[in-house]
Amino acid sequence: TVPMIALRLLYARQKAELERARGTEEGRKLIRAETRMLIKRDKGGATMMRVSLNDRKVVVRWGPHPDQMRMSQQLFDSPDEARSEYFGRLERCAEQGFIDASQAESV
Numbered sequence: 245t246v247p248m249i250a251l252r253l254l255y256a257r258q259k260a261e262l263e264r265a266r267g268t269e270e271g272r273k274l275i276r277a278e279t280r281m282l283i284k285r286d287k288g289g290a291t292m293m294r295v296s297l298n299d300r301k302v303v304v305r306w307g308p309h310p311d312q313m314r315m316s317q318q319l320f321d322s323p324d325e326a327r328s329e330y331f332g333r334l335e336r337c338a339e340q341g342f343i344d345a346s347q348a349e350s351v
Contacts (some may be wrong), residue, residue: 282342297330
């Protein structure tokens, strides 16, 4: 069990380091694939949004339930353009009141 605990600690440290780096332009350039799950609650229920970056592609899924999500895909000429759209989308979602539930899922 000691090696498993050590691996878990290493994983948690690496994940925390990447999370800190994603706040900087240099750190964001390291991210080529990532998915974030966002949620926004209101009187009518909740809206879920899953935003994914995969090299040159950004995929957005949204809806009231994971089984009933609509989907939009965008393919870009370069990974930099896709990354810019991905982080821009996350920022716009935060401005609209969505919260990032991805961190809660990893605990």
